[in-house]
Amino acid sequence: MITYKGTVIRPPSEADSLLIQVTYGCSHDKCAFCGTYPGKAFKIRTFAEIKADLEWAKKNIDGEFRRIFLCDGDAMCLSFNKLMEILNLINSLFPDIQRIGIYANARNILAKTEEELTEFSRNKLTIAYLGLESGSDKILKAVNKGSTAREMTDAVIRAQKCGIKMSVIGLLGLGGRKLSREHALETARVCNAMNPRFLSFLTLMLVPGTPLCDDYENGRFELLTAGEMLEELHLIVTNLELNGTIFRTNHASNYAPLEGTLPKDKDKLLRLLKTYLRGEAPVKDEFWRGL
Numbered sequence: 001m002i003t004y005k006g007t008v009i010r011p012p013s014e015a016d017s018l019l020i021q022v023t024y025g026c027s028h029d030k031c032a033f034c035g036t037y038p039g040k041a042f043k044i045r046t047f048a049e050i051k052a053d054l055e056w057a058k059k060n061i062d063g064e065f066r067r068i069f070l071c072d073g074d075a076m077c078l079s080f081n082k083l084m085e086i087l088n089l090i091n092s093l094f095p096d097i098q099r100i101g102i103y104a105n106a107r108n109i110l111a112k113t114e115e116e117l118t119e120f121s122r123n124k125l126t127i128a129y130l131g132l133e134s135g136s137d138k139i140l141k142a143v144n145k146g147s148t149a150r151e152m153t154d155a156v157i158r159a160q161k162c163g164i165k166m167s168v169i170g171l172l173g174l175g176g177r178k179l180s181r182e183h184a185l186e187t188a189r190v191c192n193a194m195n196p197r198f199l200s201f202l203t204l205m206l207v208p209g210t211p212l213c214d215d216y217e218n219g220r221f222e223l224l225t226a227g228e229m230l231e232e233l234h235l236i237v238t239n240l241e242l243n244g245t246i247f248r249t250n251h252a253s254n255y256a257p258l259e260g261t262l263p264k265d266k267d268k269l270l271r272l273l274k275t276y277l278r279g280e281a282p283v284k285d286e287f288w289r290g291l
């Protein structure tokens with residue numbers, strides 16, 4: 001069997017992918033809103049452990065998946081050589097694999113040269129998911145993201161130049177009520193500078209035990225209402241000027257599921273958002289929201 005340790009997450013678009021843990025936890029593990037890997041000390045698994053999982057998959061479920069997703073939090077933190085060793089093994093065991101995906105942060109993309117990133121994409125690592133969360137440096141610093149908007153922009157541009165499609169993820173409500181407008185405008189501005197292939201938004205849910213939840217409980221952070229979250233999203237979409245980006249809010253945390261290609265569907269998305277804002281379409285009940 002494939003051995004999984006602790007919570008294992010993947011993006012919605014990797015629902016049918018074979019999940020292989022390359023690391024346990026996240027190399028940063030300091031974001032104030034994140035409760036994804038509680039108590040899971042960061043560790044890079046050994047090549048022998050990863051190989052055992054891939055060989056089990058080859059023997060038992062080959063043909064049942066077309067994509068592989070490398071977990072956990074940011075497997076891109078591996079050195080070029082370590083990641084190439086894993087990509088080479090995947091390609092030799094599964095020559096028909098369609099693509100390999102990974103979570104990445106700005107620092108571990110920028111630590112790779114263009115030649116190294118191009119070598120990854122040649123070996124089917126063709127999609128990476130990066131949590132931008134916000135385009136506002138004030139908010140990024142407040143939530144201890146560990147990267148600036150400029151670093152994330154450079155990382156996305158560099159990876160895409162090397163054939164890795166970037167899927168950038170924003171987090172609605174992260175500026176609270178006080179910084180909602182700045183969050184929306186700066187996030188749109190930074191997304192425009194990145195022009196990612198995919199752009200999606202999650203909606204903030206406070207996780208007990210995290211510093212942000214603590215701030216909320218002590219009156220230092222105001223959580224937006226569903227309507228305010230959607231107003232914020234409306235302001236973001238209004239200001240997006242993207243070219244050929246697939247836009248989605250299909251994550252379980254969102255109040256309204258939207259999907260379209262920008263710029264083609266911008267007016268349609270804004271009209272749909274207005275129907276939610278005017279109460280003509282029901283927003284998702286809190287009960288059905290999840291992370």
Ligand code: SF4
Pocket residue numbers: 026027028029030031034035036073105131
């Ligand atoms: S949000 Fe991402 S980068 Fe931040 S601690 Fe959680 S897994 Fe790590």
